[in-house]
Amino acid sequence: MSHPSNPSQTLAFIGGGNMASAIIGGLIKQGTPFHDICVVEPFEEARQRLQSQFAVRVLPTADASLASAGLVIWAVKPQTFKEAALHTRAFCPNALHLSVAAGIRSDSIANWLGTDRVVRAMPNTPALVGLGQTGLFARASVTAMDKAWVEQVVTTTGALLWVQEEPLLDAVTALSGSGPAYVFYFIEAMVEAGVKMGLTPEQATQLAIGTFEGASQLAKAANESPSVLRERVTSKGGTTYAAITSMQNAHLAELFQSALQAAQHRAQALGDEFGA
Numbered sequence: 001m002s003h004p005s006n007p008s009q010t011l012a013f014i015g016g017g018n019m020a021s022a023i024i025g026g027l028i029k030q031g032t033p034f035h036d037i038c039v040v041e042p043f044e045e046a047r048q049r050l051q052s053q054f055a056v057r058v059l060p061t062a063d064a065s066l067a068s069a070g071l072v073i074w075a076v077k078p079q080t081f082k083e084a085a086l087h088t089r090a091f092c093p094n095a096l097h098l099s100v101a102a103g104i105r106s107d108s109i110a111n112w113l114g115t116d117r118v119v120r121a122m123p124n125t126p127a128l129v130g131l132g133q134t135g136l137f138a139r140a141s142v143t144a145m146d147k148a149w150v151e152q153v154v155t156t157t158g159a160l161l162w163v164q165e166e167p168l169l170d171a172v173t174a175l176s177g178s179g180p181a182y183v184f185y186f187i188e189a190m191v192e193a194g195v196k197m198g199l200t201p202e203q204a205t206q207l208a209i210g211t212f213e214g215a216s217q218l219a220k221a222a223n224e225s226p227s228v229l230r231e232r233v234t235s236k237g238g239t240t241y242a243a244i245t246s247m248q249n250a251h252l253a254e255l256f257q258s259a260l261q262a263a264q265h266r267a268q269a270l271g272d273e274f275g276a
Helices: 018-029 044-054 064-068 078-091 106-113 125-129 144-157 168-177 179-196 201-221 226-232 239-249 252-274
Strands: 010-014 037-040 057-059 069-074 096-099 118-122 132-138 158-162
Touching: 010 018, 018 037, 018 044, 018 125, 018 144, 037 044, 037 064, 044 057, 064 069, 064 078, 069 078, 069 144, 078 106, 078 252, 096 106, 096 144, 106 118, 118 144, 118 168, 125 132, 132 144, 132 168, 144 158, 168 179, 168 252, 179 201, 201 226, 239 252
Parallel strands: 010 037, 010 069, 037 057, 069 096, 096 118, 132 158
Antiparallel strands: 118 132
C-alpha cells in the first residue's frame, strides 16, 4: 500500500484489541509491509498475540520510536484515551491521527494531542471479516491527501462514508457501530423460536443466520427499497402477513427506534463523560 503523504512513514496503533487487529490484518493483506506497522499495547498477552499473528513491532508504552509514524490510529477505550494521548503526544508531533474510540469528540482529541489533524471513525465488528461499515468525520485542518490515506486504511476492513457534521457520528454509532449486536439479538430470538417449534439448535441456527445473510444480499442487489421487498413477500392472509401484523401490533418498529436513540444518547454521554 502506498501512503499518499510520505512512503517512508510508518503506521502506529495505540491499542491492539479486536478493531486494531482487524485493520492490521486488512493492511497486511493489501500489501503494507509488517515492519511499517507498530503497536503500543500495555498487556503482554495481547502483545504476544499481535507479534505471532502479524509479526509487527510491539511496544508496552509509547516512546521516541513513534517519531517516524505518519499516521497514528487510536484504538483505545474511551476512558483511557486522555491519559494515553497526553503520554503519547510528544513522540509524534507531526502525525495525522485517526480515532476509532466511541464517543470521544475531535475537540477533545485535538486538545489532548496538540494538533488539529484529527479524523474520527466509527467502525463496526464485521470489519473482522472485511465487511465493516465505518462512518468518518474530518476536522477542517485535515487535507484531501490526509483523507485519502485514511480511506486507504479503512477500506481494508469494508465500506466507509464521510459525514460533514460530527454529531452525526453518534447516529452512525447507534445504527452500524452497535448494529451487529442487534442482528445477533434477532438471530438469538429466531433460533430460540425455532427450537420451541421443534427444530434442533443447529437447524434453527443455520436457518436464522442464512436468512439474515440471504435477505441482506437481496436487499443490496435489489433496486427496490426494503419496504417494497417486504411487501412483496407479505401476501394478505398468509404466514408472513401473520408475523408482520403481530410485530406491528406490538409496535416493534417504534421500540427498535427507541433502542437506537438510547445508543445515540449513550454515545453523546461518553463524549461528555470522558472527553473533558
